[in-house]
Amino acid sequence: MLLGCIGDDFTGSSDLANTLSKQGMRVTQYSGVPTAPADPSVEAGVVALKSRSIPAGEAIAQSLAALDWLKAQGCTQFLFKYCSTFDSTPEGNIGPVAAALAEALEARKVVVCPVFPGAGRTLYQGHLFVHDRLLSESGMEHHPLNPMTDADIRRWLARQTDMSVGHVGFTEVRKGAAAIAEALTRADAEGARLIVVDALSDADLMEIGAALDGAPLVTGGSGIAMGLPENFRRKGLLSGEGSAWQGVEGPCVVLSGSCSTATRGQVARHREAGLPVFEIAADDAVAGRLDPQAIADWALAQDARPLVFSSADPEEVRRAQQTHGRETVAAAIETLFSAIARALVAGGVGRLVVAGGETSGAVVEGLDLTSLEIGPEIAPGAPALRAVPAGGRPVALALKSGNFGGVNFFAEADAVLRGH
Template sequence: MSFWCRNAMERPFPGSCICMQEPVRHQAGSYSMILGCIGDDFTGSSDLANTLAKGGMRTVQYSGVPTGDAAPDVEAGVVALKSRTIPVAEAVRQSLEALAWLRSQGCRQFFFKYCSTFDSTDEGNIGPVGEAIARELGAGAVIVCPAFPATGRTVYQGHLFVNDRLLSESGMENHPLTPMRDADLRRVLARQTDAPVSHVPYGVVAKGEDAIADALRQAGADGLCFVITDAVLDADLHATGHAARDLPLITGGSGIALGLPENFRAQGLIGSSTALWTGVVGRAAALAGSVSTATRRQVGVHRDAGHPTFELGADAVMAGEVTAASLTEWVLAQSGVPLIYSSADPETVAAAQQRHGKEAVATAIERLFAATAAALVEAGITRLVSAGGETSGAVVTGLDVQSLEIGPEIDPGVPAVRVEGRELALALKSGNFGADDFFAKAAARLGGEA
């Protein structure tokens, strides 16, 4: 499947062109959405939306696939799914549904966002979803780059590093749902897809966007090919983003999107967005379900700073000894920024999974977090901080959030967001992101403090 571009004599990459259709205009006369993004969880989608908003694009994040058209001034739409750990077939179905909606909004280019630690299993879902979207768009070379240097994620010689450690030695090897025990992204992706997997090494990336574009062109010469691209510095991501200006599909972490707004600005498609953020006053609370090293450290710092904390034990949750009502009652009786967490050490988590079953424990805790988030907001909480991709997905679902306005950055990769039409501000943090004092800092930023 390929697309003919009426605006060019030939396509820069086989089977690809971002001028697939004339831009759609809304009744108000403005261009419709330019960049369409699909995120496999809510925190990662917020991370991407943050990058695009900082780049000057008018960005809205949607919770699931919208049923109507986007507002006429939205330049980048991010459809946040909860598809990272669901069955492969369902993840593909949801992602293609999101793609169809984004195409209906007139998008010129598409982005599949996954975690900067490439969270997946040997079955998927990164490879199968990426392949399905690529085939639907008739893509040739498809960039695969989870690098995010600002948070210590780099790709060198096809291997993913977290700070100075290989991914497989970073703590991600102990993840309860998507343990990452291989740092070679070429091998990881090859186990997930039948499409060829290629690599643009750092020696090529360092030469700049023209060299990267040549490598991509060569990789995609015979049809669909996933291309792992190295990136150690933000400059590498900018160069790769610029080289991808004519690709229909890009995949990766939010870092690879750094150069995309500049591409659209150079074409005169966007200006410089200056959206005004106003915080939300009122009480704050925090929920943490991630077992990452960063989140567990943040929980300890928050507790040591004098904020009240409540640990959710898996056995107590499975036995029904804690409920959304009892947790809400506890929060309302506290001062400061009360935190409810289930971020136990890996050994404790593994033991609980052995007793009750991995999926049963994860589902029970997510449902409890969803119900608790709804109960807290019903009780008057207006600022809610969430840590962990699955937890944040549960929170957004429990709150029945439809779309989010993107606010200022709290820490690299984590923006403050405001629920459209409601006096409710959220911080949705990936487990591995954020400074040690994240919970208190996020609550303050949601309230409008610098």
């Protein structure tokens, strides 16, 4: 294994695996830290954690455990992947985890670049944009778990860690890889260890990737990985075989626990099409009034592609959190979706389309999936995945971050997962 990656949620890890696969690496995504060695043919391993919104100390411990396993597989470069909207609170977890990994690897000049142009995420003068809006005006300021109220990534990161934060601006980035490498060296000489780097396009990310040849640690969104495989290819280290993919027939069910603007639009389109829906209310989930087997039976009885969702309006989510507590609501909904997914797969479902990072993590954990094959891209940041639950039949999955995909994503994902 050449490149070892640590993702702070499942959908983001899938996004990263997709990026690396498209660039020609043989990629496997792992659910949690594996307990056995990797297949020797794997060139990039992505360890998907569920560490974005847990206490910072726990996120650090999990990330360091993943680092130890990846080091044992022979990796020479490591990537800490987080969301392209830098989802975190002023306390963490991005800064604390990045700092801990830097210390463990004795790494300097650690790039921080959440940019993903394909999804409209760009960074200019240290400020993160979502399309033409500052991050803090994009709707992310209303996120129920990680409200992003400041678009200045330098300032946000400095609130999370005592490690010095620097910046390489777009003026240097547009000059190419050599200039970027020199700017990183200057920032290092000035005492900065975590260095925010501007980028507006995929071409910028390719140049940044070239400048990071040999860097022990890189951090960012999936876009920062675009230019890394070429460094290994130039050295003749890639097989050139890429990844294989095969779709799965059988029923398809959509599970959505995201209340992002994009996902709510996808839910609305599904309803407009007259397809079956089952809405989960947070109050009912917390009170234990919902039977996951009964919900799965309802979904399995539908002729069309059914949707089970808890993608409520953000105001409704906040009301439930204020009534029951944020952690209580999140745990109840995730536990419910996990149980529903198990019942669906046991009932013969061949394809699951899952919206929301936390929901996706709960589904993968519920199905006890230890590794996932990376398939074709459904939408930017959302690849098709295939896994075989213990003792079961293959299941194809789309694990979508809440903000990703167009309004027809559910239908598009179903077609790709089927192999059509």
